[in-house]
Amino acid sequence: MMLGAAIVVGLLSRSVLAEAPPNVVFILADDLGWSDTTLFDTTDLYRTPNIERLAERGMTFTRAYSASPLCSPTRASILTGLSPARHGITSPNCHLPTVTLTAKATESAPPNQKATIPTSVSRLNVNYYTLAEMLRDHGYATGHFGKWHLGAEPYSPLEHGFDVDVPHHPGPGPAGSYVAPWKFKDFDHDPDIPDEHLEDRMAEEAVTFMETHQDKPFFLNYWMFSVHAPFDAKAALVDKYRNRINQDDPQRSPTYAAMIESMDDAVGTLLDTLDRLNLAENTIIIFASDNGGNMYNEVDGTTPTSNTPLRGGKATMYEGGVRGPAVVAYPGHVEPGSRSDEIIQSCDFYPTLLDLLQIQAQPSQEFDGISIVPALQGQSLTREAIFTYFPHAPRVPDWLPPAVSVIAGDWKLIRTFYGGDAGTHQYQLFNLETDIGEQHDLAEQFPDRVQDLDRLIEEFLSDTHAVVPLPNPRFDVSQYHPELIGKGNHKSSGNQKRTQNRVPAKPVAGWLPGGTCELSHEADSLVVKSSGGDPHLSYKLPNALPGEKLTVSFTMTSTAAGPGQVFWQEQGVAPAFFRERSKTFDVRHDSQPHQYRVVLTVHHPVLAIRIDPATAAGRITLSNVAVTTEGTEISLFPPRNEDAGVEHRKQ
Structure with a gap:
């Protein structure tokens, strides 16, 4: 494994553990951006008092990264501790009918693309020993509630270590709507609540699970549907926020603001239940997001949200696509109301929980993440870098062709596969300390740093056995329009200049x-x-x-x-x-x-x-x-x- 990839265990002595094993509650929001909560003073519209309440009980991470800018890859990384480059789920295609268990290289692409796009794995293989299986095998009751998006049977939560799965839905989001009636196959709304909200109901189902298993350790995996599309919310909440909209604010969707509040209410329901059952003092709570905020759909005549001051959003390799809110609470072990600027990623949660619970990994088990227990104790993490592998090109704001990035300290390098001239890669280099919005590409100014960071990328791809993009043999320079990619200011390594002999397409009737x-x-x-x-x-x-x-x-x-x-x-x-x-x-x-x-x-x-x-x-x-x-x-x-x-x- 690469530097820092081995699991760190035994950092906590058994004497500090509670007499009963602690419960684990993992709350994963869907498409929740870095600026979508009140944790970082980045919003004047949204209200998240319960997430703030959770932060008061634990540690807020200012530099928390999802394993991918899209959902399914990140979810697989949480359950396996592995990078998408290794487990092969690099695209959110797990609801589609084709079953693919091995990533495959693609030999060609349309002529306007310089690189091919590999075929993503479409199901979480049952051969992985998931976090749920590990905890179940150590005496935990395990329950999954909410979105899954890693495959239907025989790849559902029930085949991956969970005793309970509600609503047992393989789709990419809510079935039809958040406000009832829904369209789930085997999950109906309460007939006494005709306009029941899905997140309210999910929280109630989670409460029942905690009440049922309050006398034994439990693992509650509450993966919210919120705040993924479709965009609908309680009418009263939409009306409430409609009166607060500032048209000069990039966050100006009353529907999305209402969705944020319902999501936050669900967090509050879980916290209230843990308090009521006297379980809060012996429960580890992790709150995170699966990727950045959605900036490309339309709702209320605008985009759902804005990740300002970060650049880009969901489905992009920029900070807005992969950086999100994260809180870890564990009374007696994590200082209440604390903050950390240490870099963490989705792959870290599995080894971290094993460390906190004093559970040994399997003899042959490896992780791409590390235990972040030192950070939870106020110390520094000894990791060289984190990596994001996303060999796809969805056409969204700030999109890029297939790419991989590395963050080492304050430096971030994005490699666009074969995006340069004559089959070379293309690079963007940013200093996140001075340029959190990634507006100033420093690749030409610091070629040696580009080379050093790209060497880490190459080692990462080799170590994870990533199936990578290939040069496109069908590439036609006359159909290539780099001005449509990001800001069109990408530079090649070695200060290579862009080709000057591309024949532009000719207009037809304008x-x-x-x-x-x-x-x-x-x-x-x-x-x-x-x-x-x-x-x-x-x-x-x-x-x-x-x-x-x-x-x-x-x-x-x-x-x-x-x-x-x-x-x-x-x-x-x-x-x-x-x-x-x-x-x-x-x-x-x-x-x-x-x-x-x-x-x-x-x-x-x-x-x-x-x-x-x-x-x-x-x-x-x-x-x-x-x-x-x-x-x-x-x-x-x-x-x-x-x-x-x-x-x-x-x-």
Whole structure:
């Protein structure tokens, strides 16, 4: 194993342990960002008094990292103590029907991508000796409540060491909604509470479990559905926060604020129960999040949340995607109300609990995490670095192609696989002490540090036997648009310059093709020939369009498949083209013409529009493309004014 990977045991003497083994309560929030609680003075909108109450009982970690910027990989890491690079679940695909137990390299990718994307494992293999199995084998009652997302039977919680699993749901989030009626297969809401909230019910189920097992040690694994999509909440709470919204605050969704409060209420219910049963003094509580806050869906005309001052969010490799709140409480062992700036990660919780409980790991068992007991005792951790492996490229704000990162002290290096010139990797280097928002790439300034940190990355990938991306043999430089990636300021190692001979795509009737498509003009139609993956076409408006509502309308005929998406660029919002705003719409791919109207909620004048008509290969035609705002319709195709390329018509 790499430096610091061996489990640390025996740091606490048995004399300091309570006579009865302590209970363990693990609370994992879903998509809860670093700025989504009141722990770090980063929000004026959200209210989390119960999480603050928990923090008063234990230690708050200011630098707590999820193992992945998406949920399933992190969940598998918590239960195994292993990195996603080792257990192979690198994507949240565990609800899909295909069962894959071994990660596999992919030989090719669409021509606009420089690297291939490996196939992720899609189930948590029962061969792993999970934390739940370890505790059950040492006399603990084990119960899982809430989200799982690591596989249905025979890979459900019941096959991984849990005696109880409620609601026994393999999906990626709540079934239908948070407010009843729900759509779980075998879990109904209370008929006496027609608008019952799912998190209230989950907390009640957890209370019953604790009451049932209060006379023996228990492991309560409470993995919240909150605050993952879908975005709905108690109507009274939404109304409460609607009156508190500041439109200048990046956190301005009353629905999401209401969801935060219900999540916090559930934490309070668990704390109240432990107090009532006189169990709080002999219970270890861990609170954490599975990844950063969601900044790319839309709710209440805005994004669900903002991770400011961190950059990016869920599904990105930047701090906003992997850094979150974390609290560990254990009366008599962790100083109440304390804080630690030590770096911890999801892989650490398994070996830490074994250390606290004085349980030895199995003879052949290894961990990629370490025990953080020294940090809980106010000391420093002796680890060289932590790593995040995410070989995927979801198109969200601040997205990156397949990448891996290392954090060593205050330095963070992101390697984008084969993102540089001539098959080289691409690097971004940040000093998190002086640049927590990751706005200043120092890779060119400190090439030796890039080299040293990249050596750690290479050792990590080798040690974990990671299945890594490969150079894409189908890569076509003419279809590559680096301006669509992050801020477009990524530098290659060794100060290599970006190639200057890339042939740009040519506009067709003012529309610029991009991604995996070719664009032509036939009669009164734009013709998109897609090879699958990421076909899109964009239009730069001659003048910025003001207004709060903007409607993009068009007629489209398609033989391809997959959802459509409209992106737009707002003035002064982001330097990268089409990075922050998008709206998905359903498409009928039946070779028949259909009219579409996509309503966008905007906050600044709009500079450009992009249409992603599908995700699969096929032929697509578009006509009568127009934008309407504040009673004015602007024709984007066909052009009716040869000089300006648009026609303005009052409605």
